[in-house]
Amino acid sequence: MSTGLNLNALKRSFGVSRYQADERYRAALNAHGERDLKTAMQEIEASIALLPSHAEYHAALGFFLLESKDLAPAKEAFQRALALQPYEMLANYGLGAIAYRDKDWKRAAAFFSNALAAQPERAETHYYLAMVKHRLGDNQAALDWMKSAEALFAKSEDRRESHCQAWIREFARLI
Numbered sequence: 001m002s003t004g005l006n007l008n009a010l011k012r013s014f015g016v017s018r019y020q021a022d023e024r025y026r027a028a029l030n031a032h033g034e035r036d037l038k039t040a041m042q043e044i045e046a047s048i049a050l051l052p053s054h055a056e057y058h059a060a061l062g063f064f065l066l067e068s069k070d071l072a073p074a075k076e077a078f079q080r081a082l083a084l085q086p087y088e089m090l091a092n093y094g095l096g097a098i099a100y101r102d103k104d105w106k107r108a109a110a111f112f113s114n115a116l117a118a119q120p121e122r123a124e125t126h127y128y129l130a131m132v133k134h135r136l137g138d139n140q141a142a143l144d145w146m147k148s149a150e151a152l153f154a155k156s157e158d159r160r161e162s163h164c165q166a167w168i169r170e171f172a173r174l175i
């Protein structure tokens with residue numbers, strides 16, 4: 001005898017799917033941290049299956065695909081994330097990185113600007129904005145962004161600070 005209740009809908013209403021999806025998401029991040037990309041992909045796809053409306057999961061999938069150099073599916077995953085949440089930081093950052101690789105500087109700048117709006121203290125975004133400004137010929141803005149990136153990397157004791165210093169010298173020379 002059927003009660004007419006959909007078990008999956010009932011679980012979602014009580015948050016069970018969200019909890020399970022978050023557990024799988026954490027497992028994906030842990031696997032990624034251990035450089036097990038295959039497991040990370042399986043876990044993030046399981047998260048998406050459990051809670052397809054969560055933009056962060058799609059963005060993480062895009063990031064994993066980007067790392068494996070599978071650009072077309074990465075772009076699709078990032079776009080799905082942005083359809084759900086237009087200012088999802090990782091999705092904007094990922095699409096910015098893809099546009100940068102394609103030498104589409106203006107599009108890259110737009111995506112990185114959106115990523116910056118979502119998470120202003122992310123050093124990598126400042127770094128990419130510096131590089132985009134340089135590619136667009138605005139070396140003063142590139143210098144300012146690179147100094148900002150350097151300070152943020154230094155604040156987090158990230159070794160990429162020294163890489164920024166080399167670019168700072170180069171941009172200063174070009175001004």
